[in-house]
Amino acid sequence: MEKVPMTAEGYQALDEELKRLKTVERPAVIAAIAEARSHGDLSENAEYHAAKERQGWIEGQIADIEDKMARAQVIDVSKLSGSQVKFGATVSVVDEDTEEEARYQIVGEHEADVKSGKISIQSPLARAMIGKEIGDVVEVNTPGGGKAYEILKVEWV
Numbered sequence: 001m002e003k004v005p006m007t008a009e010g011y012q013a014l015d016e017e018l019k020r021l022k023t024v025e026r027p028a029v030i031a032a033i034a035e036a037r038s039h040g041d042l043s044e045n046a047e048y049h050a051a052k053e054r055q056g057w058i059e060g061q062i063a064d065i066e067d068k069m070a071r072a073q074v075i076d077v078s079k080l081s082g083s084q085v086k087f088g089a090t091v092s093v094v095d096e097d098t099e100e101e102a103r104y105q106i107v108g109e110h111e112a113d114v115k116s117g118k119i120s121i122q123s124p125l126a127r128a129m130i131g132k133e134i135g136d137v138v139e140v141n142t143p144g145g146g147k148a149y150e151i152l153k154v155e156w157v
Helices: 008-037 046-070 124-129
Strands: 004-007 072-075 090-095 101-107 118-120 137-142 145-155
Touching (some): 008 046, 124 145
Parallel strands (some): 004 072
Antiparallel strands (some): 137 145
């Protein structure tokens, strides 16, 4: 059973989503199925089929989240330190071509959200940065061609 690395914040978000699915979504879909059943003939009842499909999706989500949480390896970023880039680090980089600066935190796969500056440990950029230090240049192949980034800062926040 492969461990799933995640930050404490990511684990908390999963826990909240699981509680929401179990306490809000599941009862709502059960009520929708009961309502649709009361309309009679189920073979031609679109509401019933839609509610059953939604129920299947919700149960799948619950199972997926429970699996991730069971395999979670929660890493407390505040207890980490050092100048080398590793899981949980917040890294400031500059694009060598455009001089554009960016800041990314390396997080677990399900936590990734590029718009909020969180990239997956599985992403090409994160994999290229792991083990590097301030001043190192990493090269990443992107759909638009190769990119080079210089690491400016490694933080543990």
